Amino acid sequence: MNKYRTHNCAELREKNIGENVKLSGWLHRKRDHGNLLFIDLRDHFGITQCVIESNHKDFKNIEKLKPESVILVSGKVLKRSKETENKELTTGLIEIKINEVVVLSNSNELPLPVFGDQEYPEEIRLKYRFIDLRRKEMHEKIKLRSSVISYLRNKMIKNNFLEFQTPILTASSPEGARDFLVPSRTHKGKFYALPQAPQQFKQMIMVAGFDKYFQIAPCFRDEDGRADRSPGEHYQLDMEMSFVEQEDVFKIVEPIFYDLFSKFGNGKIVNKHPFKRIPYAEAMEKYGTDKPDLRNPIEITDLSDLFKTNEVTFKIFKEKIKSGEVVKGIPVHNTNSKPRSFFDGLNNWAISEGANGMAYISFEKKNSKINAKGPIAKFFSEKAILSLIKKCNLTEKDSIFFVCNKLIEAQKFAGLARQKIAEELKIIDKNKFVFCWITDFPMYQFDEKEKKIDFSHNPFSMPQDNIKDFDKKDPLKILAFQYDLVCNGYELSSGAIRNHLPEFLFKVFGKVGYSKEMVKKSFPGMINALSYGSPPHGGMAPGIDRIIMLLADEKNIREVTLFPLNQNAEDLMMGAPSEASEKQLKELSIKIDRKKS
Numbered sequence: 001m002n003k004y005r006t007h008n009c010a011e012l013r014e015k016n017i018g019e020n021v022k023l024s025g026w027l028h029r030k031r032d033h034g035n036l037l038f039i040d041l042r043d044h045f046g047i048t049q050c051v052i053e054s055n056h057k058d059f060k061n062i063e064k065l066k067p068e069s070v071i072l073v074s075g076k077v078l079k080r081s082k083e084t085e086n087k088e089l090t091t092g093l094i095e096i097k098i099n100e101v102v103v104l105s106n107s108n109e110l111p112l113p114v115f116g117d118q119e120y121p122e123e124i125r126l127k128y129r130f131i132d133l134r135r136k137e138m139h140e141k142i143k144l145r146s147s148v149i150s151y152l153r154n155k156m157i158k159n160n161f162l163e164f165q166t167p168i169l170t171a172s173s174p175e176g177a178r179d180f181l182v183p184s185r186t187h188k189g190k191f192y193a194l195p196q197a198p199q200q201f202k203q204m205i206m207v208a209g210f211d212k213y214f215q216i217a218p219c220f221r222d223e224d225g226r227a228d229r230s231p232g233e234h235y236q237l238d239m240e241m242s243f244v245e246q247e248d249v250f251k252i253v254e255p256i257f258y259d260l261f262s263k264f265g266n267g268k269i270v271n272k273h274p275f276k277r278i279p280y281a282e283a284m285e286k287y288g289t290d291k292p293d294l295r296n297p298i299e300i301t302d303l304s305d306l307f308k309t310n311e312v313t314f315k316i317f318k319e320k321i322k323s324g325e326v327v328k329g330i331p332v333h334n335t336n337s338k339p340r341s342f343f344d345g346l347n348n349w350a351i352s353e354g355a356n357g358m359a360y361i362s363f364e365k366k367n368s369k370i371n372a373k374g375p376i377a378k379f380f381s382e383k384a385i386l387s388l389i390k391k392c393n394l395t396e397k398d399s400i401f402f403v404c405n406k407l408i409e410a411q412k413f414a415g416l417a418r419q420k421i422a423e424e425l426k427i428i429d430k431n432k433f434v435f436c437w438i439t440d441f442p443m444y445q446f447d448e449k450e451k452k453i454d455f456s457h458n459p460f461s462m463p464q465d466n467i468k469d470f471d472k473k474d475p476l477k478i479l480a481f482q483y484d485l486v487c488n489g490y491e492l493s494s495g496a497i498r499n500h501l502p503e504f505l506f507k508v509f510g511k512v513g514y515s516k517e518m519v520k521k522s523f524p525g526m527i528n529a530l531s532y533g534s535p536p537h538g539g540m541a542p543g544i545d546r547i548i549m550l551l552a553d554e555k556n557i558r559e560v561t562l563f564p565l566n567q568n569a570e571d572l573m574m575g576a577p578s579e580a581s582e583k584q585l586k587e588l589s590i591k592i593d594r595k596k597s
Helices: 059-064 122-127 137-156 198-209 246-264 280-287 304-308 314-320 340-352 383-389 409-423 502-510 518-520 524-530 544-551 582-587
Strands: 022-030 037-041 047-053 070-079 092-103 181-183 191-193 211-222 233-241 276-277 325-334 359-368 371-374 399-405 434-438 442-445 452-455 484-487 492-495 537-540
Touching: 022 047, 022 059, 022 092, 037 059, 037 442, 047 059, 047 233, 059 092, 059 524, 137 211, 137 233, 137 246, 137 544, 198 211, 198 233, 198 537, 233 246, 233 544, 246 434, 246 484, 246 492, 246 537, 246 544, 276 280, 280 434, 304 314, 304 325, 314 325, 314 399, 314 442, 325 409, 340 359, 340 409, 359 383, 371 383, 399 409, 399 544, 492 544, 502 518, 502 524
Parallel strands: 047 092, 276 434
Antiparallel strands: 022 037, 022 070, 037 047, 070 092, 181 191, 211 233, 233 537, 325 399, 359 371, 359 399, 434 484, 442 452, 484 492, 492 537
């Protein structure tokens, strides 16, 4: 028999009445009723109510015990009276009449309570994360994380993927985010890098002849934190497959995510697969983002041509169009009942986001005719209004907002406005998970700061043009077999079909100024591996943290991470990063330049 318990704190039922049992756990809370002291005893599984009488030898000691002390309780299972039953607990029909109590561990005064719903500053919660995690809400989210990872692992194995672990100490890569460097003791002056992702290793696994690989992989990137991204490290479901095209990857991934979100999504509706495929250019035009929230029904329309005509006399926009800017329209249905303050509020929001405001037109029906009203309605002829209504599928109950700027800026701001308006109107269906694929990403982009062509996505992706025509093509018109899995406005994963041909890789890097020798020097392992017969292959790497964020309906990734760093990449609980001792630095042949500030 276990020394500490016969049952856990969620296990006892009416069938156990009359049994003598042992329970161990944390003293969740006490309620003193004079002659009786009620104790809620909590462990990982749940809560059981225990009761001790005032004449019991241990009563005084238990009365003084601080919350979150750990105790062992022995006693008899009794049925609760009808009026004291607690239907919210699985053990709510019984209680333990305490015979003996053993204090296993005393608790100090708590820096934050476990019982109750009080909100505490994140700094306190992260410093005392081991206490924060005892709270039911946090405990359940971390249990969800474990369940999701186990579920994904089983799904991958059932799909004939083999699980491998790739190295943590590796070589630095010149592409991507900043590396975390680890000094080598045995190779003075040289450094390992922690992997930003197992990208090159998983490709080499395919070159090694394995057909399907996966792992729950830790990834390390020295980048700033934000609500949906952990600073320092994150975990991803890393996967790769041989002899596949883009659609083959989709066919494997879609059922896994449909089943995962159906099982752990708290009853929310999941769109059925195949998921919608949206080319990158279309996503930017329709939704103003490459990670659209498709629960939002609003679609953006390009209205530049309408503003170029003589039927519209709004000079501010017409002048901007002449200088190469564009006009995006954000049509919004059923706004006729909205007061002027709704429109003014959106205009003020636009100003707070750095814009000059946001022009709009509203429609109403008078004498069987649709009239336009609003700050810029007077600049539209009757013909222009009819054209606007037809192009944007508007009625007398609707409105349209306008954004004018350079193409990329106009698309992005219209995307922000689209989401803001939908939130204000409460037209986003919160009871759904809507997945889509964003495809056909551009291989290159023009870096305005550096004034040169650069990669826009993963440089190891296969271009959609063949190797013979590649040199003749305008780099800004080259698309890649790259894809993102998006759900409810979050990018859950990036992926690609890989460029498995060394000569084609040289050409791809050549467009951004890399010579053949520079590529060989920067990626010696990859180029060497691909030179000995590589299968066509591809894969992706869904982020575990963001998956849990969505399933737990959280906005902050730290809420679903066991022991997260804060936004400044500090571990407040363990005191990291910390200074190295002189002895450690000497072993590594490192000197710290401690310049006086």
